[in-house]
Amino acid sequence: MRILRHMRELQDALEDWGRYQRIPRERFFSDRDTRNMVFHAMMVGIQSAIDISTDLIAEEHLRRPASYRETFEILGENGILPEPLTRDLSALAGFRNVLVHIYWDLDLEQVYAILQQDLAVLTAFLDAIQVHLRERDAADP
Numbered sequence: 362m363r364i365l366r367h368m369r370e371l372q373d374a375l376e377d378w379g380r381y382q383r384i385p386r387e388r389f390f391s392d393r394d395t396r397n398m399v400f401h402a403m404m405v406g407i408q409s410a411i412d413i414s415t416d417l418i419a420e421e422h423l424r425r426p427a428s429y430r431e432t433f434e435i436l437g438e439n440g441i442l443p444e445p446l447t448r449d450l451s452a453l454a455g456f457r458n459v460l461v462h463i464y465w466d467l468d469l470e471q472v473y474a475i476l477q478q479d480l481a482v483l484t485a486f487l488d489a490i491q492v493h494l495r496e497r498d499a500a501d502p
Contacts, residue, residue, distance in 0.1 A: 374406035
Protein backbone atom coordinates (compact mmCIF):
# COMPACT_ATOMS: atom_id res chain seq x y z
CA MET A 362 0.00 0.00 0.00
CA ARG A 363 1.63 3.21 -1.21
CA ILE A 364 -0.05 5.31 1.45
CA LEU A 365 1.77 3.42 4.20
CA ARG A 366 5.12 4.01 2.49
CA HIS A 367 4.36 7.73 2.26
CA MET A 368 3.23 7.75 5.90
CA ARG A 369 6.58 6.28 6.97
CA GLU A 370 8.39 8.93 4.92
CA LEU A 371 6.26 11.63 6.55
CA GLN A 372 7.00 10.26 10.00
CA ASP A 373 10.75 10.36 9.29
CA ALA A 374 10.50 13.92 7.97
CA LEU A 375 8.54 14.98 11.06
CA GLU A 376 11.25 13.54 13.31
CA ASP A 377 13.87 15.51 11.36
CA TRP A 378 11.70 18.65 11.47
CA GLY A 379 11.35 18.30 15.24
CA ARG A 380 15.13 18.06 15.67
CA TYR A 381 15.67 21.03 13.38
CA GLN A 382 13.37 23.19 15.49
CA ARG A 383 16.20 23.23 18.04
CA ILE A 384 18.58 24.88 15.56
CA PRO A 385 19.43 28.33 16.91
CA ARG A 386 18.08 31.18 14.81
CA GLU A 387 21.57 32.62 14.28
CA ARG A 388 22.85 29.31 12.88
CA PHE A 389 19.85 28.97 10.56
CA PHE A 390 20.45 32.43 9.11
CA SER A 391 24.24 32.15 8.85
CA ASP A 392 24.81 28.55 7.70
CA ARG A 393 23.71 27.63 4.18
CA ASP A 394 24.17 23.87 4.78
CA THR A 395 21.88 24.06 7.80
CA ARG A 396 19.22 25.92 5.80
CA ASN A 397 19.41 23.38 2.98
CA MET A 398 18.98 20.54 5.48
CA VAL A 399 15.89 22.27 6.91
CA PHE A 400 14.48 23.06 3.45
CA HIS A 401 14.80 19.41 2.47
CA ALA A 402 13.01 18.10 5.56
CA MET A 403 10.22 20.64 5.07
CA MET A 404 9.84 19.80 1.41
CA VAL A 405 9.82 16.03 2.06
CA GLY A 406 7.31 16.40 4.89
CA ILE A 407 4.90 18.54 2.91
CA GLN A 408 5.31 16.47 -0.27
CA SER A 409 4.66 13.27 1.68
CA ALA A 410 1.39 14.73 2.96
CA ILE A 411 0.46 15.67 -0.60
CA ASP A 412 1.32 12.16 -1.84
CA ILE A 413 -0.73 10.54 0.94
CA SER A 414 -3.65 12.79 0.02
CA THR A 415 -3.51 12.11 -3.71
CA ASP A 416 -3.24 8.35 -3.13
CA LEU A 417 -6.20 8.45 -0.74
CA ILE A 418 -8.23 10.48 -3.23
CA ALA A 419 -7.52 7.90 -5.93
CA GLU A 420 -8.26 4.92 -3.66
CA GLU A 421 -11.57 6.38 -2.55
CA HIS A 422 -12.56 7.59 -6.03
CA LEU A 423 -12.93 11.22 -4.97
CA ARG A 424 -12.84 14.06 -7.46
CA ARG A 425 -9.48 14.81 -9.04
CA PRO A 426 -7.61 17.80 -7.60
CA ALA A 427 -6.45 20.60 -9.89
CA SER A 428 -3.63 21.63 -7.54
CA TYR A 429 -1.69 20.45 -4.52
CA ARG A 430 -3.67 22.85 -2.36
CA GLU A 431 -6.88 21.30 -3.58
CA THR A 432 -5.86 17.79 -2.48
CA PHE A 433 -6.35 18.87 1.13
CA GLU A 434 -9.58 20.71 0.33
CA ILE A 435 -11.02 17.52 -1.18
CA LEU A 436 -10.16 15.54 1.95
CA GLY A 437 -11.85 18.26 4.00
CA GLU A 438 -14.96 18.23 1.83
CA ASN A 439 -15.23 14.49 2.39
CA GLY A 440 -14.92 14.67 6.17
CA ILE A 441 -11.45 13.11 6.29
CA LEU A 442 -9.81 16.31 7.58
CA PRO A 443 -11.33 19.04 9.75
CA GLU A 444 -11.70 22.45 8.09
CA PRO A 445 -9.06 24.36 10.11
CA LEU A 446 -6.49 21.66 9.36
CA THR A 447 -7.48 21.71 5.70
CA ARG A 448 -6.79 25.44 5.58
CA ASP A 449 -3.40 25.09 7.28
CA LEU A 450 -2.35 22.23 4.99
CA SER A 451 -3.40 24.18 1.90
CA ALA A 452 -1.15 27.03 3.08
CA LEU A 453 1.74 24.57 3.52
CA ALA A 454 1.15 23.28 -0.02
CA GLY A 455 1.53 26.86 -1.23
CA PHE A 456 4.72 27.20 0.81
CA ARG A 457 6.02 23.96 -0.73
CA ASN A 458 5.58 25.50 -4.17
CA VAL A 459 7.59 28.55 -3.11
CA LEU A 460 10.26 26.32 -1.55
CA VAL A 461 10.62 24.31 -4.76
CA HIS A 462 10.13 26.98 -7.44
CA ILE A 463 11.34 30.22 -5.85
CA TYR A 464 14.16 28.78 -3.72
CA TRP A 465 16.48 31.59 -4.79
CA ASP A 466 14.29 34.27 -3.19
CA LEU A 467 12.98 32.70 0.01
CA ASP A 468 11.97 34.88 2.94
CA LEU A 469 14.16 33.26 5.60
CA GLU A 470 12.14 34.87 8.39
CA GLN A 471 9.03 33.16 7.02
CA VAL A 472 10.82 29.83 6.61
CA TYR A 473 12.14 29.94 10.18
CA ALA A 474 8.66 30.81 11.47
CA ILE A 475 7.14 27.87 9.58
CA LEU A 476 9.88 25.61 10.93
CA GLN A 477 8.99 26.66 14.48
CA GLN A 478 5.19 26.71 14.14
CA ASP A 479 3.91 24.26 11.55
CA LEU A 480 5.22 20.87 12.65
CA ALA A 481 1.93 20.46 14.55
CA VAL A 482 -0.03 20.85 11.30
CA LEU A 483 1.66 17.87 9.66
CA THR A 484 1.50 15.86 12.86
CA ALA A 485 -2.27 16.49 13.07
CA PHE A 486 -2.57 15.50 9.41
CA LEU A 487 -0.80 12.19 10.04
CA ASP A 488 -3.01 11.52 13.05
CA ALA A 489 -6.19 12.29 11.07
CA ILE A 490 -5.14 9.99 8.22
CA GLN A 491 -4.35 7.17 10.65
CA VAL A 492 -7.79 7.54 12.24
CA HIS A 493 -9.47 7.60 8.84
CA LEU A 494 -7.65 4.49 7.64
CA ARG A 495 -8.51 2.59 10.85
CA GLU A 496 -12.18 3.57 10.54
CA ARG A 497 -12.24 2.70 6.85
CA ASP A 498 -10.63 -0.68 7.45
CA ALA A 499 -13.01 -1.44 10.33
CA ALA A 500 -16.02 -0.61 8.15
CA ASP A 501 -14.74 -2.77 5.26
CA PRO A 502 -14.27 -6.32 6.60
